[in-house]
Amino acid sequence: MSYVQIEHMSKTFHGQHVLKQLDLAIEKGELVTLLGPSGCGKSTLLRILSGLTAPDTGKIYIDGKDVTDVSPKNREIGMVFQSYALFPNLTVSQNIAFGLEMNKVPKADIRLRVQEMIELVGLAGKEQNYPRELSGGQQQRVALARSLVTRPKVLLLDEPLSALDAQIRKNLQKQLRTIQRELNMTTVLVTHDQEEAMAVSDRIYIMNGGRIVQHGSPHEIYTQPHSEFVARFIGNYN
Numbered sequence: 001m002s003y004v005q006i007e008h009m010s011k012t013f014h015g016q017h018v019l020k021q022l023d024l025a026i027e028k029g030e031l032v033t034l035l036g037p038s039g040c041g042k043s044t045l046l047r048i049l050s051g052l053t054a055p056d057t058g059k060i061y062i063d064g065k066d067v068t069d070v071s072p073k074n075r076e077i078g079m080v081f082q083s084y085a086l087f088p089n090l091t092v093s094q095n096i097a098f099g100l101e102m103n104k105v106p107k108a109d110i111r112l113r114v115q116e117m118i119e120l121v122g123l124a125g126k127e128q129n130y131p132r133e134l135s136g137g138q139q140q141r142v143a144l145a146r147s148l149v150t151r152p153k154v155l156l157l158d159e160p161l162s163a164l165d166a167q168i169r170k171n172l173q174k175q176l177r178t179i180q181r182e183l184n185m186t187t188v189l190v191t192h193d194q195e196e197a198m199a200v201s202d203r204i205y206i207m208n209g210g211r212i213v214q215h216g217s218p219h220e221i222y223t224q225p226h227s228e229f230v231a232r233f234i235g236n237y238n
């Protein structure tokens with residue numbers, strides 16, 4: 001069994017089939033991307049994985065355990081969205097420490113883990129700043145640190161970089177990949193940006209209309225698209 005396994009996942013909203021009998025497998029330490037056009041069901045799949053949305057049918061296993069009916073807070077998942085959603089009245093350190101305080105981690109441990117995380121995401125010197133004093137890229141690094149500091153089993157990223165300028169986005173893609181490898185963090189990244197998927201992924205799952213239409217390494221997908229849709233979407237189409 002894979003580290004994260006999704007089996008026969010289906011979801012309907014008001015009679016509209018948004019996910020159709022979807023299967024997905026992710027190995028420990030992999031960075032897998034869900035890539036597809038807007039509206040194809042990527043965010044819904046991620047929300048089901050996090051426990052925020054319940055599936056109609058299907059099973060989810062994480063680290064060998066059936067978590068289909070486990071509450072979001074007990075799934076040991078970290079999530080980062082496109083909007084940073086930081087607490088405006090808390091400093092960088094306090095934002096990152098928040099989840100640990102909720103979990104009643106001892107104070108000395110919190111201090112250590114927060115500082116470690118701040119260095120990992122490259123925010124040393126910004127500990128006492130407030131979110132409004134940071135750039136978009138820096139705010140998103142706080143959001144990433146806040147998720148990682150709780151040591152989740154799986155990190156879910158829903159278009160975390162799409163609100164950022166192209167150059168900052170490229171830098172953060174590289175940093176994200178470095179951090180993900182350093183922590184061996186099993187990660188699912190949602191994006192509609194083909195270049196981003198090609199640049200950071202171990203494997204890509206291509207979605208269209210609520211189905212997985214192809215999955216494989218970036219190289220496989222690029223050189224052997226199974227359909228005209230994939231070829232067009234990846235941009236390897238003449």
Ligand code: ADP
Nearest residue numbers: 013014018036037038039040041042043044045
């Ligand atoms: P993506 O993230 O790939 O853009 P989504 O998963 O957000 O796609 O949405 C897939 C489809 O499901 C869309 O047609 C969207 O309108 C619909 N949808 C998503 N969430 C809800 C909801 N809570 N209620 C009704 N329809 C929804």
Ligand code: MG
Nearest residue numbers: 042043044158
């Ligand atoms: Mg989405």
